[in-house]
Amino acid sequence: MVYTYTLDMGETRISVSATTVEFKPEGGGTKMIFTEQGVFLDGHDTPALRKHGTKEMLGKLGVQLEIG
Template sequence: MNKTTSSNHSTFVIERSYPHSPSKVFSAWADKGIKAGWFSGADQFEFRVGGREFSRGGPDGGPVFTFDACYQDIVPDQRIVYSYTLDMGETRISVSVTTVEFLQDPSGTRLIYTEQGVYLDGQDTPEQREHGTKLMLDMLGKVLDGQE
């Protein structure tokens, strides 16, 4: 039996401004404890070039999602580049490369999040991923504000 496959390639960019220094916003990505406040808690967290971030979880009674990332480039307080796969159960639903830039601006930090992804076999869509990422970056702002 032949399985029909599809690959949907897409890029999205999200910008956020946070009234915090680039070093503080960067540290919310680099510190496992802080990151767990706005992103799924990592089972493995090696924040270094070539390091891995791995987490598995999901809603009660729902599918289990596996996030498996490798850090490709890190410039402290300026840029993070990582590649990652996302699986739902045993099914790979996407492969992405993400760049997060931290730019100083008069009010604090302008964060530019760029994700280039391939969404596989209709299991996920760029629109769903962009929506979820916007919610995640909003939560990052709330966590940063709570640390003052």
């Protein structure tokens, strides 16, 4: 899966990203490889903030997949 997106704060664009997500069989499950390349504008967003948010989001997805 490949996608791009922008993140805006009001009228100000603060980042632009290109992301790839790969799924590969591994053992009895699936390994996900998530790669995001970002351009962070004007210091409103940072790689550390993005990493934190992405980890939170993927963690919640993992919980939902375990329940489902």
